[in-house]
Amino acid sequence: MANIAAQRIQREFKEVIKSEEVAKCAIKVELVNDSFTELKGEIAGPPDTPYEGGNFVLEIKVPETYPFNPPKVRFITKIWHPNISSVTGAICLDILKDQWAAAMTLRTVLLSLQALLSAAEPDDPQDAVVAKQYKEQPDMFRQTAKHWTSVYAGGPAKMPELDDKIRRLTDMGVEEHNARVALSSYNWDLERATEQLFS
Amino acid sequence: MNFFFDVVLNAFIRMLQLFWFGKRRISNSLSIYVKTNEGNTLCVDLDPKWDIKNVKEVVAPRLGILPEDLKVILAGKELHNSTIIEECDLGQQSILHVVRTQPGRNRTRKLNLPQDTIEELASENSDVNESGSKPMNETLTDLPLEEAEESVTTISEQEQEENRAHFYVYCSAPCKSVQPGKLRVRCERCSSGAVTVDRDPQCWPDVLLPQRITVHCENDFCLPPLSVTHTEEIESQILYAKFYFKCANHTSLGETDESVPLYLIKPNLRKVPCLACTDIRDTVLVFPCEAGHVTCLDCFCDYCTARLHDRHFEFDTVHGYYTLPCPTGCPDSYILEVHHFHLLNAHQYEQYQRFGTEEYVLKAGGLLCPQPDCGMGIIPQSPDTDTTDEECRKIQCIGGCGYVFCRRCLQGFHVDDCETQHPVLSSSQNPATGTYAVDPLKAKDAKWDEASKKTIKVSTKPCPKCRTPTERDGGCMHIVCTRAGCGFQWCWVCQTQWTRDCMGNHWFG
Numbered sequence: 001m002a003n004i005a006a007q008r009i010q011r012e013f014k015e016v017i018k019s020e021e022v023a024k025c026a027i028k029v030e031l032v033n034d035s036f037t038e039l040k041g042e043i044a045g046p047p048d049t050p051y052e053g054g055n056f057v058l059e060i061k062v063p064e065t066y067p068f069n070p071p072k073v074r075f076i077t078k079i080w081h082p083n084i085s086s087v088t089g090a091i092c093l094d095i096l097k098d099q100w101a102a103a104m105t106l107r108t109v110l111l112s113l114q115a116l117l118s119a120a121e122p123d124d125p126q127d128a129v130v131a132k133q134y135k136e137q138p139d140m141f142r143q144t145a146k147h148w149t150s151v152y153a154g155g156p157a158k159m160p161e162l163d164d165k166i167r168r169l170t171d172m173g174v175e176e177h178n179a180r181v182a183l184s185s186y187n188w189d190l191e192r193a194t195e196q197l198f199s
Numbered sequence: 200m201n202f203f204f205d206v207v208l209n210a211f212i213r214m215l216q217l218f219w220f221g222k223r224r225i226s227n228s229l230s231i232y233v234k235t236n237e238g239n240t241l242c243v244d245l246d247p248k249w250d251i252k253n254v255k256e257v258v259a260p261r262l263g264i265l266p267e268d269l270k271v272i273l274a275g276k277e278l279h280n281s282t283i284i285e286e287c288d289l290g291q292q293s294i295l296h297v298v299r300t301q302p303g304r305n306r307t308r309k310l311n312l313p314q315d316t317i318e319e320l321a322s323e324n325s326d327v328n329e330s331g332s333k334p335m336n337e338t339l340t341d342l343p344l345e346e347a348e349e350s351v352t353t354i355s356e357q358e359q360e361e362n363r364a365h366f367y368v369y370c371s372a373p374c375k376s377v378q379p380g381k382l383r384v385r386c387e388r389c390s391s392g393a394v395t396v397d398r399d400p401q402c403w404p405d406v407l408l409p410q411r412i413t414v415h416c417e418n419d420f421c422l423p424p425l426s427v428t429h430t431e432e433i434e435s436q437i438l439y440a441k442f443y444f445k446c447a448n449h450t451s452l453g454e455t456d457e458s459v460p461l462y463l464i465k466p467n468l469r470k471v472p473c474l475a476c477t478d479i480r481d482t483v484l485v486f487p488c489e490a491g492h493v494t495c496l497d498c499f500c501d502y503c504t505a506r507l508h509d510r511h512f513e514f515d516t517v518h519g520y521y522t523l524p525c526p527t528g529c530p531d532s533y534i535l536e537v538h539h540f541h542l543l544n545a546h547q548y549e550q551y552q553r554f555g556t557e558e559y560v561l562k563a564g565g566l567l568c569p570q571p572d573c574g575m576g577i578i579p580q581s582p583d584t585d586t587t588d589e590e591c592r593k594i595q596c597i598g599g600c601g602y603v604f605c606r607r608c609l610q611g612f613h614v615d616d617c618e619t620q621h622p623v624l625s626s627s628q629n630p631a632t633g634t635y636a637v638d639p640l641k642a643k644d645a646k647w648d649e650a651s652k653k654t655i656k657v658s659t660k661p662c663p664k665c666r667t668p669t670e671r672d673g674g675c676m677h678i679v680c681t682r683a684g685c686g687f688q689w690c691w692v693c694q695t696q697w698t699r700d701c702m703g704n705h706w707f708g
Contacts, residue, residue: 004476004501011477065505067475068526085706090675102502102526103474103492128703 050145054153070100092126368458488529521555575599
């Protein structure tokens with residue numbers, strides 16, 4: 001890695017560590033290797049959202065051309081959100097693409113992602129299925145997102161009704177995560193999810 | 200009494216100097232040219248430790264004038280008697296202008312000049328003009344970016360001393376690199392260097408834009424054009440400075456030896472950290488955006504290299520340059536002096552120039568020859584690519600490799616419709632000749648070309664709009680063509696425009 005990128009990441013790393021948000025446990029960043037090419041980020045689900053109470057882990061890969069090109073960031077924690085792929089964790093956020101500017105930092109990226117959790121942009125979706133649900137059945141979307149937060153991100157919500165539906169499918173031999181994806185995609189319609197899984 | 204004392208003192212000093220000169224010449228001598236306003240040029244060897252008074256005493260006898268009647272001018276300033284040559288930033292074979300003072304002529308000129316310049320000119324003849332006595336390079340420490348900004352005042356003398364290289368230039372020959380520069384000035388009308396500026400330039404626009412600073416020209420042959428009206432006559436009396444830059448690294452090659460100023464490179468007197476690496480460096484590049492974002496020169500090179508590698512330089516549609524904006528994305532921040540890209544190495548600069556040229560050809564509706572190692576720019580006479588007329592599709596690389604190809608699929612020219620899929624490579628046998636003559640050298644080349652063609656065909660898909668071979672190395676199926684001026688959004692799977700359906704069905708394959 002070019003020296004500039006490593007040097008800059010080193011400073012940004014310190015900036016995050018010292019920031020107020022870390023003190024408030026809102027964001028966190030850890031080193032994955034010594035060369036500052038890969039980091040692990042963590043953001044807390046913002047209050048008054050279905051993600052509240054969850055902790056979301058991010059993979060941050062720093063390109064050699066950093067800071068002139070954006071870091072590659074994706075969610076490792078599975079999340080139900082219109083701008084984040086429920087499959088790969090890929091993120092659709094303009095500042096991680098063409099709107100990236102060299103003056104942005106790890107801290108601003110993490111805060112922007114947190115803001116994205118508070119305010120989704122369904123018209124620029126990464127996950128079309130989730131986006132459709134977000135727009136057409138907002139209540140269903142909120143429940144699903146809450147459920148995913150509790151299962152994958154340690155969120156507090158207990159949803160026995162949804163867990164029950166998943167159990168019905170796992171009893172049929174379906175892998176738990178696949179069952180959850182199918183049910184979430186079909187608005188928790190057990191019949192249609194089953195149909196899709198066994199078709 | 201005073202006068203008598205001066206004479207005695209002068210005589211004494213001169214005697215001393217006669218005695219010292221022989222000794223002084225031994226220490227490193229500076230060979231410079233002295234140009235007079237009568238058009239003579241003398242070659243003089245000087246000691247850098249001398250002051251201007253010594254210079255006058257050496258030059259005056261050779262011109263048959265008294266030293267007191269001489270004025271020494273360098274870079275738009277009259278040099279004070281006590282100025283030491285070392286301080287003047289004079290290089291080997293620099294030119295000093297020596298002018299015979301003509302009090303009478305000066306006075307008539309003064310009356311015609313605008314009011315505010317009179318005062319300064321009046322003080323010119325007296326030797327106590329302190330600000331005027333310093334060479335201009337020293338009074339100009341930091342040319343601020345904005346016209347309104349005031350600089351110099353807050354900077355201590357020690358800091359000035361640390362930052363002697365005030366300007367950077369691109370020296371195209373013989374240095375072929377970015378070098379410290381020297382600011383020089385000449386008369387806009389007669390191009391004579393024997394001028395004194397009426398005020399010091401305070402900012403870059405003062406230096407780069409014409410007719411901002413008036414000068415007093417000492418050249419006897421600087422004649423105003425014949426004027427008809429009275430106002431024209433007054434206007435023609437006003438002379439303007441024409442600033443230019445010289446490379447400080449090499450011995451001056453004469454009066455026409457100029458260099459391009461790289462005005463975005465500045466000494467970092469305000470200790471601004473680089474926006475990329477956050478180091479505080481001595482020399483920085485200040486982008487021409489409103490905020491004046493700063494990068495160090497290393498980071499600037501990295502920025503250019505990253506953008507060059509992605510072929511992501513941009514066209515400034517207003518001025519037509521192939522250039523870069525401020526890396527923080529500020530509006531109206533294009534670098535308009537592209538010589539700044541000479542901070543890159545020679546190979547990269549060549550690449551920058553080639554990319555720029557190719558983009559211009561493509562923007563003008565032209566094509567680039569698809570043969571490997573050719574890439575000749577071709578601008579076909581008929582612009583229409585949709586016609587079924589075969590002659591319109593048929594393009595020959597004239598002046599390049601001579602390859603004849605189809606402008607639509609960029610493959611070798613063919614009679615029928617373009618194949619949408621990649622055609623299977625034809626065998627190396629040439630059916631037209633029938634015989635199988637192999638030139639071993641050509642066969643080797645052909646294999647090489649085929650190998651690279653094969654690689655390109657296997658690993659890329661053409662952009663549906665501009666046919667640029669595109670490689671996908673991870674990420675989703677949504678491709679944005681990176682060619683400047685294309686930017687087409689297409690689907691790697693469908694090879695057509697990117698749609699909502701692509702997003703729903705096979706975003707990630």
